Amino acid sequence: KEQKKRKDEL
């Protein structure tokens, strides 16, 4: 989901 996409960035 969107949160996961966001959290794979550093």
Added chain:
Amino acid sequence: MNIFRLTGDLSHLAAIIILLLKIWKSRSCAGISGKSQILFAIVFTARYLDLLTSFISVYNTSMKVIYIGCAYATVYLIYAKFRATYDGNHDSFRVEFLVVPVGGLAVLINHTFSPLEILWTFSIYLESVAILPQLFMISKTGEAETITTHYLFCLGMYRTLYLFNWVWRFYFEGFFDMIAIVAGLVQTVLYCDFFYLYVTKVLKGKKLSLPA
């Protein structure tokens, strides 16, 4: 993962290692803002708490651990090991003027009103301005060692490359995160003046010194 994000991450890593090596090899943290480094340690700590709650990839986890480890190592070198060389008189930026408003903003504008999300947002906002004590210190002393300017250049390039990454992700994945984008723009803009000096002076072999 795209090329902009990878080079952005590597640029970030290079910045962190350049700073650590500079301090370690010269046995001195002269010209380095300990306050900025404390802010970066807070940024990484607040953002990477998800190390404890979710696993994304080996790359993701190892980079986060390296960033956090290096951030604390840098703070340790400045405030403990090489404390005698720390130029506290010139590191006089009032960090509460950053941390308090940024904390308030994170509580007001976030994706979800939960502790982890607010801390993530806080770290994004704080990162965008965490370099200000360092830039303030340079403007106060009027100069910076060349190695310090390489550090700043890599650190500035990292968020600039992330901006390209976000354009890429929006275009190819339809994904965008407004909080990160706005903060990333602010962060990059803060480096513009420095980028100009870096290109016009440091890359031409001159030391970065500001007019009195």
